[in-house]
């Protein structure tokens with residue numbers, strides 16, 4: 447699932463290449479267009495001729511804004527949604543759901559192998575996009591100071607990994623980066639938030655900021671270095687998530703994992719408390 451760092455790359459790349467361009471046509475893949483939560487004929491008609499003037503991210507939502515009357519294309523990529531920017535001549539990628547054909551032969555393609563993504567077209571995301579209106583502050587929002595973070599943490603009880611992934615608590619963090627943040631903070635994923643000491647809360651906040659900021663930079667370097675295109679995720683830089691066959695890079699202990707509900711959590715039993 448793309449999380450804050452991957453979606454930041456999408457926003458940056460779209461701003462660099464597609465801002466100010468006009469959508470000449472919308473191409474739907476009839477087998478996969480059901481990820482679009484909007485009447486399909488209207489979706490294509492309402493977007494055609496629109497000029498892209500804003501690309502933003504809120505939590506794990508990517509939002510395109512257009513010139514003229516208010517209209518927002520809101521993308522929730524969920525588990526398998528991926529983004530691609532390509533020249534029109536580039537071969538079609540498997541699992542393309544729809545393509546926005548911009549002027550000067552630039553294609554924005556949205557792909558989804560698991561078909562769980564949700565795409566909305568609305569003049570009011572707060573009221574029309576489920577859970578959008580309840581999003582907490584973005585994990586990298588400068589206004590999310592330690593004091594704000596700690597106050598929110600007091601109101602969200604439960605296992606710390608679940609709280610970190612709760613978009614109402616803080617937006618942008620999912621299964622993978624919550625593992626990385628908890629590893630950096632040396633806190634076990636199943637710890638209850640009520641048991642965290644003041645030092646641990648501070649370590650958690652610092653880890654959230656540093657892990658996400660470093661990962662944003664790493665993901666952008668990967669793309670700039672063409673190690674992988676926009677639609678591929680290369681998370682080989684991660685220290686603990688999905689590294690069950692490795693040892694802890696900090697203490698050398700075997701990495702532990704918990705599998706439940708189709709998701710996996712990774713941590714070090716030795717140096718996370």
Ligand SMILES: [Zn+2]
Nearest residue numbers: 694697714717
């Ligand atoms: Zn360790």
